Every structure is written in structure tokens, then in C-alpha cells.
Amino acid sequence: MGASVMLEALEGIRATLWPRAFKRFTGAMLLLPAVALVLVLVAGLAWMGDASLHLLDTETFETGADYTAANYRQMGGQATYWIVLGRSILGAAIVTLVTLVLAFPYAYVMVRTGSAWTRKILLVSLFLPFFIGQVVRAYGWLIILGKEGLLNSLFGILGLGPFKMIYNYPSVLFGLVQYLLPFAVLLIAPAVTAIDEEIELASESLGAHWLRTFRHVTLPMAKPGLVAAALVVFTLALTDYAMPVILGGGTNDFIANAVYDAFFRISDSGLGSAVAIVLVLIATLLAAVILTVLGSGTLGFSAERR
Amino acid sequence: MNRNPIDRRTFLQGAGAFAATLPFGRFAFAAEPAKPKELIVRVWGGEWKDAIDGGVSQSFAKATGIGIKYDETEDNELQPKLWAAVKQKRRPPVAVNWDTTTNATKSALKKMGEDLSDLPNLKGLLPVAQPLGFEGYPLVNVYSYVYVLAYRTDAFPQGAPKSWKVLLDPKFKGRIALYNDGIGFHPAAQVAGGGKVEDIPKNMKAAWDFIGKLKAQKPLLGEDPDFTNWFQKGEIDLACTIVTNARGAKKNGVKVAWTIPEEGAKVDTDALWIPKGLPANELYWAKQYVNYALSTEAQQGWCDGLGLPGVNPNINPPADMVGDPAYPTKPEDFKKLIRVPNRIQVENEKEWFGKFKSIMQG
Numbered sequence A: 001m002g003a004s005v006m007l008e009a010l011e012g013i014r015a016t017l018w019p020r021a022f023k024r025f026t027g028a029m030l031l032l033p034a035v036a037l038v039l040v041l042v043a044g045l046a047w048m049g050d051a052s053l054h055l056l057d058t059e060t061f062e063t064g065a066d067y068t069a070a071n072y073r074q075m076g077g078q079a080t081y082w083i084v085l086g087r088s089i090l091g092a093a094i095v096t097l098v099t100l101v102l103a104f105p106y107a108y109v110m111v112r113t114g115s116a117w118t119r120k121i122l123l124v125s126l127f128l129p130f131f132i133g134q135v136v137r138a139y140g141w142l143i144i145l146g147k148e149g150l151l152n153s154l155f156g157i158l159g160l161g162p163f164k165m166i167y168n169y170p171s172v173l174f175g176l177v178q179y180l181l182p183f184a185v186l187l188i189a190p191a192v193t194a195i196d197e198e199i200e201l202a203s204e205s206l207g208a209h210w211l212r213t214f215r216h217v218t219l220p221m222a223k224p225g226l227v228a229a230a231l232v233v234f235t236l237a238l239t240d241y242a243m244p245v246i247l248g249g250g251t252n253d254f255i256a257n258a259v260y261d262a263f264f265r266i267s268d269s270g271l272g273s274a275v276a277i278v279l280v281l282i283a284t285l286l287a288a289v290i291l292t293v294l295g296s297g298t299l300g301f302s303a304e305r306r
Numbered sequence B: 001m002n003r004n005p006i007d008r009r010t011f012l013q014g015a016g017a018f019a020a021t022l023p024f025g026r027f028a029f030a031a032e033p034a035k036p037k038e039l040i041v042r043v044w045g046g047e048w049k050d051a052i053d054g055g056v057s058q059s060f061a062k063a064t065g066i067g068i069k070y071d072e073t074e075d076n077e078l079q080p081k082l083w084a085a086v087k088q089k090r091r092p093p094v095a096v097n098w099d100t101t102t103n104a105t106k107s108a109l110k111k112m113g114e115d116l117s118d119l120p121n122l123k124g125l126l127p128v129a130q131p132l133g134f135e136g137y138p139l140v141n142v143y144s145y146v147y148v149l150a151y152r153t154d155a156f157p158q159g160a161p162k163s164w165k166v167l168l169d170p171k172f173k174g175r176i177a178l179y180n181d182g183i184g185f186h187p188a189a190q191v192a193g194g195g196k197v198e199d200i201p202k203n204m205k206a207a208w209d210f211i212g213k214l215k216a217q218k219p220l221l222g223e224d225p226d227f228t229n230w231f232q233k234g235e236i237d238l239a240c241t242i243v244t245n246a247r248g249a250k251k252n253g254v255k256v257a258w259t260i261p262e263e264g265a266k267v268d269t270d271a272l273w274i275p276k277g278l279p280a281n282e283l284y285w286a287k288q289y290v291n292y293a294l295s296t297e298a299q300q301g302w303c304d305g306l307g308l309p310g311v312n313p314n315i316n317p318p319a320d321m322v323g324d325p326a327y328p329t330k331p332e333d334f335k336k337l338i339r340v341p342n343r344i345q346v347e348n349e350k351e352w353f354g355k356f357k358s359i360m361q362g
Helices: A003-015 A020-052 A070-077 A079-112 A117-133 A134-145 A150-157 A169-193 A197-205 A210-221 A225-237 A241-247 A255-265 A270-294 B008-018 B047-064 B073-088 B102-107 B164-170 B186-192 B207-215 B224-232 B243-251 B280-293 B296-306 B342-360
Strands: B038-042 B067-071 B097-102 B140-152 B174-177 B220-222 B238-242 B258-259 B267-275
Touching: A003 A079, A003 B140, A020 A270, A070 A270, A079 A117, A079 A169, A079 A225, A079 A270, A079 B342, A117 A169, A134 A150, A134 A241, A134 B243, A150 B008, A169 A225, A169 A241, A169 B047, A197 A210, A197 A241, A225 A270, A225 B008, A241 A255, A255 A270, A255 B073, A255 B186, A255 B342, B038 B280, B047 B243, B047 B280, B047 B296, B073 B102, B097 B102, B097 B280, B102 B267, B102 B342, B140 B164, B140 B224, B140 B243, B140 B296, B164 B207, B164 B238, B174 B224, B186 B207, B186 B267, B207 B342, B220 B224, B224 B238, B224 B243, B238 B243
Parallel strands: B038 B067, B038 B097, B174 B220, B174 B238
Antiparallel strands: B097 B267, B140 B238, B140 B258, B140 B267
16 A cells, blocks of 8 residues: 555656656657766867877977877877887787686586586675775785795795796786676676577587587577677776786886876876877777677677667 | 955064974964865875874974875876866865975976965075076975985895996896886986986987896886885895885885995985965965975974985984985085986976887887
């Protein structure tokens, strides 16, 4: 009784705030938060685009009023930016591949296991890193992999080492894989859940080896999840700042570090904006390529929504 | 209309005179502007914060009743926020900015700071306190510091290394460290590379060649806290760093010492400045804070904590720094050190940074 009264009251409020005549605008209203978010991003990009076209005067530390492409020319003319950009793209590609290879079996076992305990342990292991920030996790690796770290201490007991395991490119990629693995598992798990287990059983009952079933049934059906995970992992790795700083030892910068340096170290917002705009364009282009080549359904660029 | 009960200059002068007779008495005036509950001061963390807190802030807070709150935002990161606030005529995020003189000079060029010329304690300071190339005091330098060659004593049983060239010794490959923007190392590299200090900034080929050779040594590149950390964790044997960091590691029990190599070492300064846009009463008390920081008493405590020579000539070096060449006080001490005017550093920072990065990231 009480519940129906409350429902009626809520319906009354809804009718006052959003009369039935507005019903055809409901869809548009639901889009408003997304539109607002995009507008904020676009406004920020527009500001950066404008800033990137003004040159810094180092005698006054003011940017000039004239529009010029000098910041882009400067960026294009310095090999450092191309090296750092290449390192970032290659690193993001390697991290994406390794992360997906590790995340898929994790997600598969988590979804398919018949043991409630196994699922709980995997879920806790998945969510635990989210409670620890990226910087703390990176410092954790310094403690474990450092010259006098846990692992080198163990090697020392065996009469080996010490080995240099941090402050290099592989350690940055390692840190990124560890950081991004939970994101990938979370995106792949729903896709695996959506695959009816009976389809896999049907494949095996028709004589397909598990590997063949995996290749021809499971993997294609999990493709939307894999594409989503690839997209998220790739863009997050490409634009990461903290791991190269903490685990890279200062000589393995990614492009986000170059953006930071331009803005904050040399106070050149024009150059920083130019580098940031180029990063956004490249990330967008690569994301579009991933979606075009691999995307399907909601994540596809085709008109058909499967 | 002047809402202040008395002229600010007169007040500050009176306060200074009074300060000469009583350590904190200068603040006990009946006509002083309303005290803010707290002042926000930007600081570096670790030993740096402890030093200003023990040497300046605690005494100031005790004498005035004004709490000092610290903002530990990295100086480079706070800078654009301060600039934006001043430009948009908003209240700046900090009342007093403890900054590198290079960064403070950039802010002064953009006219972001209040003029500090009326601080009574400016009188009698060493000439290094005054910023070059400006009318008045849009910033005031507060101490000098030297970028020393710090080393693990275990790695040098024969004694301190003599030259910066030791950084090129293959046995230290992967075990040397520099600042990640190369700051503090350019002049030393110029001399160690066979060049002349007088050629900075026009011809620095010697410096870039030397830094190029260092790249093969796989140096670690970091910031102040990293050096202490790396020495503590046994990651490095040698570093070009501010003496305070090496001293911090030594105080923490790490077997570290430092030296000024035969080529010399860069000496620089840090500064205090007050951003424009503070309410009048807060500006007044922020100036009092800076003024107090320049007093003999505050400089003694602050610089003891840092192990650095202050701009007040009346302070004594801490016991562990007496006679240390990294604690220059007399003109002959400075002869071994290399000073690059901040204006030149500011104007060339972008180019130097780009070249250093192109070598180290290549």
C-alpha cells in the first residue's frame, strides 16, 4: 500500500518535471551528459589548438599574438619527438598484445569455473589493484625489482645477481601490463559470459578439439570484448605518464611525458599544446583503425548493428 | 582610498627596527592589518619542508598566531596555476612561493609578483639576494646552493674523485645520476668537455659532446627525492645533485660524501616571491613572513636545516659544513664555482632542455 502511494507520488513529480508532451525528447535528454562531456573535451581541445598556434617569447615568457605553425615545425624537426612517439606507439602495441593474451584466459576461467571459491579469488585479485593507485603499484615494483629489492635478495641467496631489472624500457612495459590487465579482464569477461557454453559443447561434440573450438567458436564470439579491451588498453598505454617516469629511469619517456615537459618544465604552453594535439590525432587515428579493422556490432563503424 | 590604517612602507620599516630589539616583537603592533587564519606557502618536500618549517614557519606562527600551511605542489606544476590566477585576477593558490630563482625570474618577467623592495630585512644582505635585471625586488634570493658531485664512499676507497670525467668510467655504467632536465650540469659538462665557461650560452659544443658521451653510461635521470632514494637503495654510485640531497642521504646513514671537482661546479640560488592578487591584509602578512625569513635568526635555522649558505651574512655554517667548499661564504669560495646569470638560464632553458632530451631520449 505504502509502496504504491510512493510510486504515485514519484509519478506525479515526474509528470510535473517532464510532461508527457516532452516524451519524444526523452532520448535526447538522456544524451545530454554525454554531449556535455564531449563539449568540455572539445572546448579544451579548441583552447589547446589555439594555444599551439602561438609562439613563446623567452624574453618575456608571453606567447605572441600572431598565428604561426612554428610549434608544429619545431616538433616535426626534432628527432626526439619522433623517437618518443615511436617508443610510445610500439610500447602501447606490445602492452596491448601481452595484456590481451594474459587477460583472456583469466576472464575465461573466471566466467566458466564451476568453483565459487576460484571465481571469488579471481574476482578479488582482479579488483584489489583498483584500490591501489598506479603510482603506488609502480613503487611496489621498485621495491620488488630494485638492485637491493626482494627478487635480487632471493637471487643473492642463490649466489646470483644482482640483476638490473628496473629503469629500462621492458620494466615500463611490464608495469603497464600489470596496471592494465584488470581493465582488459573486466572488458573481456562480459563478452565471454555472453557466449552460450552449449555452443562450445556442441562444437566439441561434433569432434572439434578444444583448440579448434577456441579458435573457431570462442574467439570470434568474444571479439567485441577483445576489441573493446584492445582499444582501452592501447589508448591508456599510449597516453600513460606515471610508469615511464617511475620505472623508466628518465630515459624511456612516452609522449605524455614530453607534453608534461613542455607545459611544466619549460613553461611553453604552445609547444605543449602542439605535442598534445598531435598525440590526440594519432591516438584517434589508431583507435579508428582498430575499430575499422576489428570492430563489429556496437564497436563497429559499419551501419549495420549486429 | 587607502583602507590601511598606516602606510605600509612606514609600518614595515618600523617593524624592522623593532625586530632589531626583539626576536618576534615586530609583529606585535596594535595597528597591524587583520591577521589571516593561515598563510599558504609552497615548499619542496622532505628535508626542504622540514628546514623551512623548523627555521622559519614555526617561529613565525608562534609570534603571530598565523598558521602556516604548506602546498607541496611541484614548483613547475604550480607555476601555470599561479600565472593563470594572476592573469584572471583570482586569488592565487599560495601566498608565498618558494621557488627556484630561474622559475621565479620567469614569473617576474611576466610581472606576476609583488614588489618586495620595502622589506626592512633586505638591508645588509649579501648582493646575491638581489635579482639581476629587474628594478626592485619582484623576488628575493634566499640562499645559494651548489650542484656537487656526490659519491658513495664505498665505491671510492682512495678518496673523492677529482674530476667530473669520473662519470665516464665504464665501471660506473648504469650507476650514475643526473637531473632529468640536465639542470645544474651544463656548466660542469662545458668545462669537463674542454670548453670555457665564458662561451656559455653561445658555444656549448663541449658540454653537449660530454653529455653525449655520458648517454653511453646509461645514467638515471630524476629529481631531488630520487637522488636520496637511489643512494639509499644502492642504485647509484655517483650523482650531480644539490648538496642538500647528498647531505640528506648521509644523515639517513647512507655512506655518501661530496666534492667540488677540479672543473668547478654550478652555484645557483632559490628565491621567495609573493604572487599578485592577495587580499591586502594577507599580502601584508605574506611580506612579514618573507621579511622574517631573511632575518638572521630565521636564516640560521632554515639554512642549517638545508646545509646551505644563506643571504644573511650574519649566520654561521652548521657544524658539519664548516670549511666545506659546497658551503661558499667568502669571495674566494665562489672562485671555484660557476655562476650562470638567471636571465641567461631563463632565455636558454628551452634550447638546453631540448638538446639534453634529444641526447638522453635518443
